Amino acid sequence: MEFAVNEISMIVEQVLKNLDLSKVSAGNAPASPKGDYGVFENVEDAIEAAYQAQKIYLDKFQVKDRQRIIAAIRKVCRENAETLARMVREESKMGRYEDKIQKHLAVIDNTPGPECLTTDAISGDSGLMLEEYAPFGLIGAITPVTNPTETIINNTISMISGGNSVVFNVHPSAKNVCAYCLRLINKTIIDNGGPANLITMAKEPTMDTVKAISSSPKVRLMVGTGGMPMVNALLRSGKKVIGAGAGNPPVIVDNTADIKKAAKDIYYGASFDNNLLCLAEKEVFVLDEVANQFIYNMVEEGAYLLNGVQLEKILNLVFKFDGKYDVNKKWVGQDAGKMLDAIGVEGKSDTRLLICEVPHDHPFVMVEQLMPVLPIVRCRNLDEAIEYAYIAESGNRHTASMFSKNVDNMTRFARKIETTIFVKNGPTLNGVGIGGEGYATMTIAGPTGEGLTCAKSFTRRRRCMLSDGGLRVI
Incomplete structure (x- = not known):
């Protein structure tokens, strides 16, 4: 079999990326578990892989890298919107294909990225104060069958824009299309120089996997999109929770x-x-x-x-x-x-x-x-x-x-x-x-008060203070 020059270049480029990632992982942190572009056989490996990926993401990548990666995610998801809509309809057996395309395009094009993470600054006689939006770390996200891949895309853009990684627990009735979507996004992240396993999931989601995610000390924030029983269960986890519950408008x-x-x-x-x-x-x-x-x-x-x-x-x-x-x-x-x-x-x-x-x-x-x-x-x-x-x-x-x-x-x-x-x-x-x-957004957090969520919702405020009037020119 003969390879074209551009194919060889792509293979070499990918090998180099993998080598770079392995060097980063070979420091004090243990090597990340191997999965199928973020899809893991067991939930513990999914948690560990996303946990290690977030460390790399925070240490080695700048905000401009986040912007580039998010742009690539939007592009590939837009190209696959019809495929995802069809797969959701076929697996969940709910809703209308043509409307699901619109929902996908809405979250792909209209979910804010890192641009909404603006810095606040106050300069005065006593110094300079900066407040910025910092990541929580690893987020555990529960997604519904009603908007399965739409929520994954929306949450992914918002959460990794804030510098986080995500371990998803998807609805069992949409697990195949969710795995397809997650692999698609992970491959895009890697192809654009980002860390592997920035978003992960267990291949077979259950209530036990929800429990494992919500009880893991490596998960810093839980986000639930679905019914109130699920939100109430997460609120008992002892972690900070962003919960999007029932409506009946x-x-x-x-x-x-x-x-x-x-x-x-x-x-x-x-x-x-x-x-x-x-x-x-x-x-x-x-x-x-x-x-x-x-x-x-x-x-x-x-x-x-x-x-x-x-x-x-x-x-x-x-x-x-x-x-x-x-x-x-x-x-x-x-x-x-x-x-x-x-x-x-x-x-x-x-x-x-x-x-x-x-x-x-x-x-x-x-x-x-x-x-x-x-x-x-x-x-x-x-x-x-x-x-x-x-x-x-x-x-x-x-x-x-x-x-x-x-x-x-x-x-x-x-x-x-x-x-x-x-x-x-x-x-x-x-x-x-x-x-x-x-x-x-597909995560409308009424019960916990965040409202229509975006990247800001999945960050924490950090203040940096330079005292004694430093950097002032007046």
Whole structure:
């Protein structure tokens, strides 16, 4: 077999890189365990490899190197966005392929990198003070099945921008595509001169691997994206935790709203990726005087209005009842048309969203389902709508939205609901930079207060003080 000159050059370059990395690892630190571009057979090796990689990263690489590596990660992930979207859909069997492409591109292009780590400086008669954003070290990150590779890409850009390394515990139902994504990013990091194993994972993620990561003294910070039980478990780990929990976002449509726009935007947001995003619209509270007009426009957009019999059938299909209503996970993120087919409604396979009129305490209102089923509650006045929305949101403080032309009405609701994201007159997707201003994130830390996370969220503030007026020219 003959090799082209450029192929030989690439091989030599890679061998030299590996030699350089082995020299760095051969100091006081033990040699890093061998894995498959960051994917390890056991979690202890994944932890150790990422721990050693972060030491190299901090010691041998500058901020400009981080910027170069992040740019390369964005490029390769952008080139593979369609592949990742297809693989996520095939493995998780949730959501919509075309919407997953948009989610991937959002985090690839709109997750801030090292540029957001600005330095604060104060110079005075008593000296010079600098405050900078320093890494925690090794971060343990738990990722969900609803946005598996999107969260890996988002967390990776944010966390390694801050100088950290990451050991991921991915959701078992998306472990193959997550391993593919992680290998892709690790290879890109190495090909661009970065350290091997800057991000790692165990090949077979379980609750035991979560426990191993959260209890390891080498892991300095835990980050969890998913349900509240997981976040609460991490909070008991004794470590600093950044937790992104449940949502169940309510929407209010008042009597001053542009009803046609409200219907269009809510339809788009609630049907996007079959409502898998925690920030997606989950229930609508509409003032009675515009309710008929709103429902008519929702149907005009393409929503299927369930009658009473069909509503009962859908409820029994997608929920389990054992003293309380719980979501039947089999139906999370499934197509609305598939649900209609399951209850005997034929010829509606292209339906993206089901809507239904229900009382304010209906299970579809009170339980976050992550399905394209949108309950609509008629309200007598704005006070009632705000109260019902507040109850449905359940204190998650995640996301809420409102359609109104009355600033006072929107202000009243925003102050009452206290959510991390509050969107006015647009789909809630706008709140994470999809069709709106601002940066993107898949880790919206409401429970622990960091809000929409970025590189700053995964760093610690360090102050450096030069006393006695040093370096001043006045």
